[in-house]
Amino acid sequence: MRSPRSQATFILVFSILVGAGTYLYLIGYQAQLRSANELLPVLVARSEIASGTSYAEMTAQSLYEVRELPRSALPADVLTPERAIDAGLKSRGVLSAGQLLTSSFFTTNIRPEPGLPIPKGMLAVTISVDEVSRVGNFVLPGSRVVVFTTSGTSTGNSQTRVLLPDVIVIGIGNQTDVSLSSTTPLPSPLVTVALPPKDAQALVLATQSARLTLALAYANDPNSVLRSTAIGAEG
Numbered sequence: 001m002r003s004p005r006s007q008a009t010f011i012l013v014f015s016i017l018v019g020a021g022t023y024l025y026l027i028g029y030q031a032q033l034r035s036a037n038e039l040l041p042v043l044v045a046r047s048e049i050a051s052g053t054s055y056a057e058m059t060a061q062s063l064y065e066v067r068e069l070p071r072s073a074l075p076a077d078v079l080t081p082e083r084a085i086d087a088g089l090k091s092r093g094v095l096s097a098g099q100l101l102t103s104s105f106f107t108t109n110i111r112p113e114p115g116l117p118i119p120k121g122m123l124a125v126t127i128s129v130d131e132v133s134r135v136g137n138f139v140l141p142g143s144r145v146v147v148f149t150t151s152g153t154s155t156g157n158s159q160t161r162v163l164l165p166d167v168i169v170i171g172i173g174n175q176t177d178v179s180l181s182s183t184t185p186l187p188s189p190l191v192t193v194a195l196p197p198k199d200a201q202a203l204v205l206a207t208q209s210a211r212l213t214l215a216l217a218y219a220n221d222p223n224s225v226l227r228s229t230a231i232g233a234e235g
Helices: 004-037 055-060 197-209 222-229
Strands: 039-045 064-070 123-128 144-152 158-172 190-195 211-215
Touching: 123 158, 123 197, 144 197, 144 222, 158 197, 158 222, 190 197
Parallel strands: none
Antiparallel strands: 039 064, 123 190, 144 158, 144 211, 158 190
C-alpha cells in the first residue's frame, strides 16, 4: 500500500498536470475563436457588374468596395486589397451587388452571351421603319432616339406627338455591336429597342395605329432637346 504522503504527492502532481492541460486547451480554443472571428478586408461588388468586365475596368470605375468580413466565412480564393489578379482578366458572369470577388470568377476567355444585350428589367421590341423615318439610316445600335407618332384625328387632320422621349436602340437588323461613330449606315428597316414593359406596350399599340418616326439629337441626348423646347409627350 502507498503511504498517505505518496498518495498526496500523486494527487498533487496529477492535479497540476490536469490543470496545465486544461489551461493549454483553453488557450488553444481561444486562439481558434479569435482566428475564426478575425475580420479580413475583402473586395465586394458595389452594384451589379456585367459579365465580361475586366478587373482593370472594375478598379478604374470603382465598381467594388472593401468590406471587413469574418475570415471563417470566406472562400479561400477571395480577393483582398493586398491580393490582386491580372488586370486583363474578365468576369465570367454577372456579379450581383454585395457579391464577393473571387479569383475563380475571372478568366481570360469570355464567350459572348447569346441573344440581344437587353438591359435588366426591360423588354426588346422590334419595329419596322423606312430609311426616312430612321434619319436616313443613321440610327445605329447604341443610339438614343425620340419616337414620334403621326395619326389621324377625329376632325380628319393629322397630328404628330412624342410617344417616347428617350429610347435606346439595341439592334438594327441582326446587328447589335455597330459603333455610333460608324460611317456606314445599316440598310435594314428593322429597329430593335429596349423599353420598360409599360413603354413597350405603348409602342406595340402605336405600330398598329400610327406612323412611327425616329429622331436623333446632338450628343445622343434627346432629353436635353425635349426639355429645352418643351415638347410634350403623349398622355
